[in-house]
Each structure stands twice: as C-alpha cells, then as structure tokens.
Amino acid sequence: MNKPHSNKAWFLVLPVFILVAFSAIVPLMTVVNYSLQDIFDVSTRYFVGTEWYREILNDSRLQDSLVRQFIFSGSVLLIEIPLGIGVALMMPKSGKWSVISLLVLALPLLVPLNVVGTIWQIFGRADIGLFGWALNAIGIDYNYAANPIDAWLTVLLMDVWHWTSLVALLSFSGLRAIPDAYYQAASIDRASAWAVFRYIQLPKLKSVLLIGVLLRFMDSFMIYTEPFVLTGGGPGNSTTFLSQALTKMAVGQFDIGPAGAFSIIYFLIILLVSWLFYTAMTHSDNK
C-alpha cells in the first residue's frame, strides 16, 4: 500500500522534543560532562576519562551507603507492599466507612516531606515526644539520635507511615475492579479465603502492584528529605543514604567531577533495578 508521506509531522513533535531536551536531556548531558572532566574554572579544565568513575566505585563510604540504600529500599518494599495489600483487603468495600478510611489513608500522602521528618523527630524524642517517651516509659532504652539501630528503625517506620497508604490505595482500586462473578465462581468452587486471595485477588492486582513496587522502589531509593531532617544521616553515617552522600559531595565539598560520576551511576542503578522489576513482573504473562 502506498501511503502519502510528509515530513511536516516532525514539526508537531518538535515542542515535545524541546521540552524533553530542556527538562531531561540537557541536564543529564551536563552531568555527563562534569563526570568526564576535572574543572578548575571556566577556561581551565582537563578531560579525565573514567578516572572519577573509578574513584567513586572504590570509595568505601559510598559503597557503604549503597549497601545501606539497598537494605533500606528492600525493607521498605518488603514491609509496605504486603502491609498495603493487607490494609486494602480489610477496608470496608462501600458506604460511609469506605469513604472515611480512604480519606484517612490519603492524609499522610498530603504531608510535605520535611514536615514528615519534623513530625517524627519530635514524636521520637524521649523527653517531649509521645513515641519516644512511651517506649522509654515501658523500659525500652530508645534514642534515635544516639543508637544507630533505633535511628534505622525510626527512618523505616516513618517511611512506612508515610507511604503504605499509597500501596493501600492502589490495591484498593485494583480490588474494586474485580467483577463479583469471580468471587461467586470461587464460592461455588468451594475455594478457601487463601485460594481466593492467591488465585483471584493477587493476579488481578498485578498491574497496580507493578506501579506500586516501581514507585516505592524509586522513591525510597532516592529518599533524602525525611532522614535529613530526622537524623541528618547519623548517628555517624548510619542513616546516610545515597542521595545525602551525593549532596554532601556535590554541594558540601564541591567535588563536581566525582559527584557527576556518582549521579550517572546512581541513575543507571535505578534504571536497571526498575527494569528488572518490570520484566520480572510482566514476563509471566507471555508464557
């Protein structure tokens, strides 16, 4: 078949191209630029090739924060995804209470990130914070500012408090979309509650959970504000995650070259892991 061909269509794509160029491609290329050069001032710069990359990959502090970051994101997913599904399963399906629980669940999502950090910073204090005071009152020696494990648990708890709602709301919408006939057929087939969950609800939730897993992975992998406000990365470096290490390097020490290399590696890790999740979760469809 002979279709009329016109190159004018490219003009229609141009605005999007320009927008994407300025919002993503140009900044990214700038970072690539920094990561390959040693810059002293505008006129004095040297191409250094992969030197910054090698330096970054061998930096033990960064290796530590990378491990820390993976443990954190892994824990976030392991807690928030099952918990979110559980909350969604227990929510009232319709009526007044359904609306009320939706509203309550949406509230944490509306709180600004630095406010979340501040809330938990005060909440966890042993002298004036309800949470910290209560734990100490029942005999648990809890102090997130001094004890690395306490700091870790507090950051994790804060993230769970803040973001489980997102998974719960996504799962709830996914559950609502399952036609009643599935539950009716399952009840006629004498399926147990577990079988209903395993063979009907979970498979039908797959597409919304994919979105949930990707969002929660990316967000938690880039977490900055909340731990920065809550612990400032401490005690020691125990809650210094990748983005905070990066900021310290780029803005605090002004090591633009290594920071650029770091950014590129950081970006590639997120891309790679997201791709892995996506492929793993969609692959089983095509068998």
Next chain:
Amino acid sequence: MAEIHLKSLAHSYDTTANPPEYAIRQMDHIWHDGGAFALLGPSGCGKSTLLNIISGLLKPSEGDVLFDGVRVNDIPPQDRNIAQVFQFPVVYDTMSVFDNLAFPLRNMGAGVAKINSKVTEIAAILELTDVLNKKAANLTADEKQKVSMGRGLVRDDVSAILFDEPLTVIDPQLKWKLRRKLKQIHERFKTTMVYVTHDQLEASTFADKIALMYGGQVVQFGTPRELFEQPNHTFVGYFIGSPGMNFLEVKRCKEGVCFGDIAFPLSAAEKKALQHSTSNNLKLGIRPEFVHVWDKPNSQAQQANVEFVEDLGTYKIVSLTLGGVSIKARLQEDQKIPLQSAYISFPEQWLMLYIDEFLVEKENDDE
C-alpha cells in the same frame, strides 16, 4: 441431579421501600429433574435475580427454594452442589487449564488419581485436551467459557448447572458450536440445566421447556412450540417470534367481538369467558406467519393498505394497515405482493382472544 422447586418465592432488593418494589413477584415454579430449561425475558425482568436465588448468591426475601424437597434457603452456594457459568468467562488466570478444572476437586480434597481421570474425561468432552497445559489467561473467550463450565462438570455431586447468558461475549460463528456442545452435554449427563438469556433463538435451540419472564414473574412455561402457537399472555405473543404477534383491540358485539365493522366469531368457551368478564380490555392476537394475504378480494378477506415490504432473503415481512392499526404478515419469498392494497384474512384457529392481556382457551377442558 435435582428437582428445583421455587415455592411462593418473591424477592425485593430493598425491603424497606414503601410500597415494596419487587424484582421477583410472588411465584411458584418447578424445574423438573434432568431437564434443559431456558429462562427467557427482556433485560431487567428479574431473570438473573432468579438465577442467583437458585444458586444461593442471593437470599430471597420471601418464600422458599427447595432442592428435591429440601429447603436450601440458608445453605450457601458452595454447599448447594450447583455450578454456575457467568456472562463473562470466569477462569483463574494464573492457573493452567488442567488446574482450573481440577480446582473444585482439590478444594473438596479429592485424590490425585481421581482428579486426573475426571479432568481428562471432561477435557475430552469439552475438546479442551489440546490446551490442558496452557495458561487459562491465554485462551480464547469460547475456550474460557468451556473451562468455566468444565469446573462444574468435573464434580460428581452437581445437582444443577446454571447459565447466565453464557454466550454474550462469544463470536457469532462460535456461538452455534458452543450451544450445540451444551446440548450434547445435557444429553450425556442429564443434569438439570437452567439457561438464562434474552435471545429467543438461543432459548429454543437449547431448552426443552422455556420459562418466559416478564415484570418479575414467569408468564408462561412451555415448549418453544407452545410459546409460539398459544402465547398465554400478550407479552409472550409480542416477545416470541420475529416479528411479534399482531394485536387488534376489539369491542364486544352481537357476533362476539368486533374490530370496527369486522365481526369475529368466537368459540363457545371464549363466549362464555367473555360473558363472565366485565373487562373492556379485549384483544385479538394473530401471528404474522398465520395472516393470509391475497391480491384479489374474496368473501372472508378485508382490504388493507400495504405500507412497506422488508425482504429478508428467505422470507418477506409485509407491513399493512387495517382500520388504522398496523398488521405485519410473514410471507414466502416467492409470493407476489400487491403494490398498494391487499386483502388479508385471519384463519379462525390462529386468532387468540385476550381478556386483560391473558389468553382465553378456545376449548374449555372442563365441559
């Protein structure tokens, strides 16, 4: 296998409404053991509600459901030993076809040997053997529908299989095949089957007896032929047949009933019924298939105007007007049709008298 008896059954979704609005108005109905039945009716007539009451997904607000004489109102669907096939195919997507078919047996704790033999047998009957190892999500709509039916058939204890418009999402050319399959399965297993549909063709090809529902009630329960020849309510006449029955509003007169100047004689039983009734809601009905059309006048025929002719390939539908009322006649393809006016007559044996929309029997069996 079981006989299903609906005893003084009625259902209202909102029992607090005043006056109560009934989805099912009080009825008594028996589905005999081992029959193939269709529940036919327009959208919103309550047929799906009735089906869900039989399967136990809904509890009737009044009356009883009896399986072989045992009241099952309070028995949940899983313990009623029924199977149900829904409008949209319900399969367990992540399981293979084999696992889908084995699912009800596994839930009942059946042994591996029994599961294997039963699933293989049913898959062979449903022509699913080739796809047994395929994932259910990747089947076509008609295969999925067969799988959901198969989950009912693998069980030995199934007393009835209920179908809720199962062919809605199936391609037209496969509908016919699947319908024939259903019929074969019924002949082989002799399970009581109730098939809900709004398509009269589907109903009459599948079922031995059709229950026609209208306004929350079964208005007629009979063979497809009875529904066609002796519709006992004007709605049955209108709903069954293509096109539906013609109706003339008539008045009492000396000869029996009259439409304008045209008098129609009545049988003795009809005359008697007319005398007993004070109603003026009188109608005569005749099927378009039984209206005679002539191109020349004769002693019994009335002159009518020809409005238009629809040629449907194998037959023609002629729309005529007689005394301001539209009458349709179904004619053979080769019959000649006069251009403007035609002469029509109504054979007496096919003229049905309706008082208050209900049929009056031509012969009274009591006398």
